[in-house]
Amino acid sequence: MVPVPPAAEPDPSDLDLLRRAGRGDWTAFEGLLARYQGRVFGLALRLVGHRQDAEDVTQQTFLSVLEHVDQFREEAAVATWILRIAANHALKSLRKRRGLPTTSLAAAEDPDDRYAALPHPRFIAPWRELPDQLAERAEVRCLLDQALAELDDKYRVVFVLRDIEELSTAETAALLGLTEANVKVRLLRARLLLRERLTEALGDEAARVFPTHDHG
Amino acid sequence: MTCEELLQALNEYVDGTLDLSLAECQEFAEHLAGCNPCQIVVDNIRQTITLYQGQQVYELPAAFQDRLQQQLRKKWQEKFPRPT
């Protein structure tokens, strides 16, 4: 009889790794680290904008994960749990660097949190290339980082958590101490501001159109 | 629906969330069909999000990666000490 080769082991799920790590399995913890360190570092870098601070945030994040590895409450996805810890450390770092009190990103009465004062699109033109062609070019990657870095903290934070890390509106609101309505307005502003900046660089000048305000 | 109203409801439309009623969705689609600038703005925003979501994962600097690993290992041994 020909022995049947063992089926290839599927990659363990995040939850498997976390459970094993919680019982003291270092290799499983290393597996989680390998899976999430790039994502955590990227989140930190986008939020705090300084490499050194981003390294500190990454380190604090995994130290927190390690410390609580045997207390994980399984109602949250492992990814969400880790990203939430990372976002918390990043926000602390950001506030510290800005010399701000911990509540400042959540200023309750921010006049910009109203729909009435939305910035109107100015440069309106289809892009010269499609996103997948653009994504491969180094100068476009620089443009994306730069445009994001130029956003006001309060908009950048919401865009990173919602659109890049894909946390829910409720999770983002809870992390930032904002209402869900405020998160939505800030996300809209962030998107409009980034659209403007990217279209200035990537839009087809010859196909530019101008808003007509005469129809309703 | 005016361009201004469309702008305010943009998130719901782009995200396809259920906050829009069927009637609102239809109004939205009708406006877009007759308004080239708004159509382009919606496309631009979708492409902006796509670009950011498609960014490659950042690499940790090698020296930092080593330091991180060492420090975590040390903490690990404090948390889960091996019986001697």
Ligand SMILES: [Zn+2]
């Ligand atoms: Zn319009």
